[in-house]
Amino acid sequence: MLHDKIMQLKKEKDAVILAHNYQLPEVQDVADYVGDSLGLSRQAAKTPHKTILFCGVHFMAETAAIICPDKKVLIPDLAAGCSLADSINVDQLRDWKQQHPGAITVGYVNTSAEVKSELDYCCTSSNAVNVVKAIPKDKDVLFLPDMFLGSYVAKMTGRKNMYIWAGECHVHAGIRSEDIHKLLDSNPNSELLVHPECSCTSQIMYDVAVGDYKNRQVQIMSTEGMMNYAKQSTGQNFVVATETGILYRMQQQNPEKNFIPASRGAICQYMKMITLDKVYSSLMEEKYEVRVPKQTADKARLAIDRMLAIN
Ligand code: 13P
Numbered sequence: 001m002l003h004d005k006i007m008q009l010k011k012e013k014d015a016v017i018l019a020h021n022y023q024l025p026e027v028q029d030v031a032d033y034v035g036d037s038l039g040l041s042r043q044a045a046k047t048p049h050k051t052i053l054f055c056g057v058h059f060m061a062e063t064a065a066i067i068c069p070d071k072k073v074l075i076p077d078l079a080a081g082c083s084l085a086d087s088i089n090v091d092q093l094r095d096w097k098q099q100h101p102g103a104i105t106v107g108y109v110n111t112s113a114e115v116k117s118e119l120d121y122c123c124t125s126s127n128a129v130n131v132v133k134a135i136p137k138d139k140d141v142l143f144l145p146d147m148f149l150g151s152y153v154a155k156m157t158g159r160k161n162m163y164i165w166a167g168e169c170h171v172h173a174g175i176r177s178e179d180i181h182k183l184l185d186s187n188p189n190s191e192l193l194v195h196p197e198c199s200c201t202s203q204i205m206y207d208v209a210v211g212d213y214k215n216r217q218v219q220i221m222s223t224e225g226m227m228n229y230a231k232q233s234t235g236q237n238f239v240v241a242t243e244t245g246i247l248y249r250m251q252q253q254n255p256e257k258n259f260i261p262a263s264r265g266a267i268c269q270y271m272k273m274i275t276l277d278k279v280y281s282s283l284m285e286e287k288y289e290v291r292v293p294k295q296t297a298d299k300a301r302l303a304i305d306r307m308l309a310i311n
């Protein structure tokens with residue numbers, strides 16, 4: 001069985017497998033750690049293994065390669081990209097910085113290594129609010145590339161001097177508040193878990209503020225935040241607004257609870273490029289190695305280290 005062969009190869013190659021919460025179930029099953037972007041970066045930073053096989057998208061493997069310059073970082077398919085990371089390149093960022101001299105740049109981890117090398121701070125969905133809170137109030141902030149996460153952070157921090165790049169993740173942009181409302185109407189006792197990359201985040205925050213959700217629990221959080229919340233909540237039913245790959249682990253960890261996807265079409269084709277066959281060949285042939293040029297990595301590491309330091 002492929003699963004067993006991979007488990008054996010992992011030992012022979014002294015490799016650790018890190019997988020994002022959106023990975024296919026069978027890929028999650030061979031991983032040593034499954035989690036969100038921040039958790040995966042933290043695991044990469046502390047792994048004693050010689051090789052990191054990253055089951056996620058390219059910017060995640062690049063981040064691991066920057067954090068661990070002495071390890072071999074492999075991704076099973078180099079084409080596993082990210083529409084959000086592609087929404088800004090390093091030249092666009094340099095131009096934007098020139099238009100706002102003195103501003104502090106905060107970039108989501110969903111960016112290329114080159115873009116990270118031009119950032120002051122990197123953040124993920126789990127610590128974006130705290131990263132922006134750590135910046136002196138009188139400093140302008142350039143936040144990129146996700147506009148929905150950006151406006152959520154601006155609302156949570158009450159910051160007026162924040163400029164937000166108009167990028168989006170096509171998967172989360174497609175999760176609409178009308179669909180969520182319909183689902184909540186037909187599941188009156190359910191709680192709502194929302195990823196801040198969703199286009200409906202601001203609308204939901206507004207609806208909560210004006211009392212539209214009454215006593216219903218609504219949480220806006222990273223994928224691992226959702227995992228933790230689902231486990232500790234006394235609720236039984238949850239509408240989950242993010243990529244549907246997360247439902248596998250949620251259901252596995254909480255077999256007695258009921259999880260309903262906010263949109264069944266919220267599937268990231270990049271995440272799903274990582275199949276078990278490719279994981280096997282990747283380990284076997286030690287391909288595809290993700291390398292970041294030293295000069296870019298050294299600069300990007302400063303922003304990433306700041307991200308890892310803030311919860
Ligand atoms: P997190 O798992 O860090 O919340 O990020 C979601 C995502 O879209 C990763 O690509």
Ligand code: SF4
Pocket residue numbers: 057081082083084085110169170171172243268269270271
């Ligand atoms: Fe990128 Fe969106 Fe896919 Fe995450 S779900 S990897 S943000 S395209």
